[in-house]
Amino acid sequence: MQSISSGGPGRNPDLFYSQTILSSGMDDPQPFCLGGRWKSSPDTSPVINPYTGKTFATVCLGSQSDLLAAAATAAGSFQETRTLPLYTRKKILHTIAALIEERREELVSTLIHEGGKVRKVADGEVSRAIETIMISAEEAGQITGKILSLDRTPGGKGHTGYLTRVPLGPILAITPFNYPLNLACHKIGPAIAVGAPFLLKPATATPLSSLILARIILAAGYPKEAVSVVPAPGKVADSIISDERFGYLSFTGSPDVGWDIKNRAGRKKVGLELGGNAAVIICSDSDPDYAASRIVAGGFVNAGQNCVSVQRVLIEDPVYAEIEEKILSGVRALKVGDPADPDTDVGPMISADAATIAEESIRSALLRGARLSAGGERTGALLPPTVLSDVDPTFEISCRELFAPIILLTSFETVDEAIRIVNSSTYGLQAGIFSDSLRAIRKAFNAIDVGALLVNDIPTFRVDEMPYGGVKGSGIGREGPKYAIREMTVEKMLVMNER
Template identity: 50%
Template sequence: MSEPKKFLIGGQWRAGQTTFTVRFPYTGEPVAEVCSPGDDDLEAAVQSAQRGARVMRKLPAHERSAILRRLHAQMEARTEELVNALVMEGGKTKKAARGEVARAKQTVFVASEEARRIPGEVVNMDWTKDGENRIGIVRRFPLGVILCIAPFNYPLNLACHKVAPALAAGNAFILKPASATPLSALLLGEMLLEAGAPPEAVNVVTCSGAQAENLVRDERIAMFSFTGSSDVGWHLKRVCGRKRAALELGGNAAAIVHEDANVGYAAKRIAFGGFTNAGQNCISVQRVLIHRPIYNETVETLLDEINALQVGDPRLEETDVGPMITERAAMQAEAWVEEALRQGARKLLGNGRQGALLPPTVLSDVNREMKVSCQEVFAPVITLQPYDTFEEAIALANSTDYGLQGGVFTRDLGRIMQAYEEIEVGGLQVNDVSTFRVDHMPYGGVKASGMGREGVKYAIEEMTEPKLMVINLNG
C-alpha cells in the first residue's frame, strides 16, 4: 500500500497520530491506511469552517455556481478513479459504482444551477391598514457551518447531497465519511480544492463516531445533516442542542403488486430494487405484498428474474450483486433469516453466505413480528406476502415504524390516489419500486425514517434561514 491517506482541514492535508485500515469487502484485503484526526485536529476543523462560512457568505451566486461547475468537470475527468474507489472501499459492483458516480455528478450539476436561483419574495404588507406604505422583502441566508455525516452505502453521492447544497447556499462544511468508506470523500475534498472552493470552507475529517457526536454537540455548528441508521440518527437529534438537523434514516419499504399490474415489469423492477448494492439501501425493496389472485404467477416470475442476477466479485463488469460491507453485517442478516425460518418462514431462494457475500434471499410465509418484516434488514433479503384487498395491502405497508418510500404497481387511478393518500411514506413510487430516486426530487421520510428533505433545492431550504426586511416608505 501507499502512504497513509491524510485528512483535510482548511486546505491542508494532515496526518494525525494514528491510522485505520480500509479493506476490500469481497476479500478482506487491505486497500488503504487512513489517518485519524485527534481532538485538536477537529477543533482546527471547526475554526477553519467558521472562517470559511464568513468567506462563503460573501461569495456571489455566480461564483458559488462556478465552483460547483468546476467540481463537476473534475469529477467528469476522474470518473474511473472514483468508480474504482467505490468498488474497493465499499465492495460496490462496477455497474453500481458507475451509476453512483453518474448520479453524484448530476447532484453537483443541479447544485450549480440551484446556486443561481435561491428564491426570495416580496410580501404585500398592505393587507391590513397598518401595513400601508410598507414593502416586505424575504431573502434566504446561509446558516454558517454544516456538519455532513455520510454513510457507507452511497459514500460519494450522499456526501455530494450534503456538501453541494451547503456550498450552493453559501455555507462552509465539515464532512465526516463512514470509517469503512472514506476514500471517495477524500477524493471529493481534493477535487473541491482543485475547483477553487475557499480552502477554509472545505474540511473532510476521517474521525470516529464518538468524535462526530462531539461535533454534533458543538454549538458552533449551525446544522448537521446525517444519513445512517435510525438509532444513531435519533440519538444525535436528542443531543444536538438547538441546532438544525436533517435526518435521512432507515426503512423497510413495501412494494404492492395488484392484480391489474404488469407482472413481468413489476418483477423486473423488484429484482433490481431488492438486490442492487447488495440490498444495502435505505429505500431497498424489503417487503413484497402480492394480490392473492396473481400471487403464484408473480412469485414464479420474480424468482426467475432474481435467479438471472450474477452474484460474485464486484470488480467484474457482469456482476449484479456483490458483497455486503463486512462479514459481520452479512452474518447478522443471515442470523435474521435463520430466526425467521425457525419462526415458520419458508426460504424460496438463497444458498448460504460466503464471507461478506450473502446471495439474494427470498422468504415467504412471514408474519409482521419477524425481524425480517418489522425491522430494516439492510441486506439482499426480501419477503413475500399475499393479500386479499387493496385496503389490506395498505394496512400491511403501514404496519412498520418506518416510512421512507414505497412502491405500488396498479393501473387503477382510484387505487393510485388511495395509496398516495393513505400510505405513510415521504415518497410513493407508482408502477415502480421504492428504490427509485433522482437527485433533484424531494427525498426524505416520516415516522422513524427521519425528518427534513434532501434533493438539492430542498436541502438548500434546510441549510438557509429566511429573513424579513420591512421598508417604511413614510420614513
C-alpha cells in the first residue's frame, strides 16, 4: 500500500534527511514529492555510489498514476502561481539560494555519494546552483512588456498595443545524472521566476540532490501543489510526455531519447539540450602552454561526463608534437581516485557499465590505428584520463559523444581543413579555437555550426547567465535563466481603442 510520508513517524523530515545524508547512507527508502506532499511507494531503486559500488541510499519510484497526479496538481495550481506578484517570486528565489548555501555540505556530500563527483567539482556545482537561482531572481524582474503604436497605417488610428509575456503553463522538466543539482535549478529557477508549477523527473541514478532541492523550495514558500519531484523509470515516465496539461517540456539528456520525446510531446513547446562531441582547434600561433592546460581542464572535469567536455582536439601540424607532450604532462599531474578526497581531480564515471562501454570504444579505436598515449585501462567505474593520438576524424570514436574522460588528438594542415572536421559531426553544441589570428577566428565563427564558439578557450566553458544550447543534433532552444524564461513564456497583447 502506498502512503503519504514525511520521513517517518516522529521525525523532523529535514533534520532526518540532513543527518542521514552525511552519514554512511540511508536505511529507509526516501519518499518523493508529489504536489508538495511526501509519498512512499513499494517500487524502489538503489542509489549506487559509483566509487565504492555499494548502495548508498534507496529511493521510492513514482508510478504512471503518480505522474498523472503530479500533472493534475500542477495544472490545478497554475492559476495561483501565475498570479504571484513579482516581489513574492523574487523573495522565494532569494530564500531558495540562501537555503542551498545553508545546506551546502549536505548537498556536496550527496553529489559525491550519488554521482561520484569529486569534492571540488561538487562544491562548484552547489555554488553554480546558487548563482543560477539568483540570476533567475534578477531575470524575474526583467519580464517586461512594451507599448506599440499601431497607427502606422490608417486602420490602426486610435489604437495602442500593450505587449507582455505570460507563462505557457506548467513545466515538465527531465534532467540527467551528470549535474543533477544545477541542471535542475536551470529549469526550476526560471519556472518559479515566471510563476509556473513544475514536475521534475530526475535521473534515477542521482535523484537525492533533487529531492533535497524540493524540500528547500517548499521551505522557501512556493505553493506546495506547484512542486513535484518524482524519480521514475524512463518507460513509466513515457506516459507523461504527451500530457497536454504541460505548456513546456525541458529535457536534457541523450539525443535518441530527446528527439523521440519531441516527436511524442504533442502541441506543447519543447526545449532539448542533447550534448555533443566538442571540438577544439589549436593553431600554431596560439600559446601552447595555455592551450594545453585548458584542454586538460576541459577534457577530464567530472570524469568527462559533460555535454561540452573537450573530446576532439585538432592541432595544427607544426605544433602537434609539442602540444601533445604538454597535454600528456598535464594529464600525468592529475590525481585519480576517491572523489571524497579534496585533492582528487578525476573520480569514477557514473557506473562500471558506462566505463566498460568507454573502454571498448578505446580498444576499437586502437584496432583501427589510433595510438594510446595515456590511460585506457579501467578499474570498476574508474577510467583514468585517457589520451588517444593520431585519431582519424572518421573513426566512430570521433563521431559520437563519448561522455567519458577521453580526448582524441588529430592533426590538420589548414584552418579550412580543421573547420571541415569540426562540422563533420552531427552535433553542434559548442566549439573552441586557440589562435591570435583575427582572420582565423572570424572564419571559424562564420563557418562552424555550433551554438557558441569559444575563442582562446575550451568549449567546456559555461557561466550560468549565458545562452546555452546547440544546433543540428545537439537540440533546440536555449537555457540560461534569461533565455529559459523566454522559452517558458509567450507574448500576449492587449489592444486599446482610444475612441
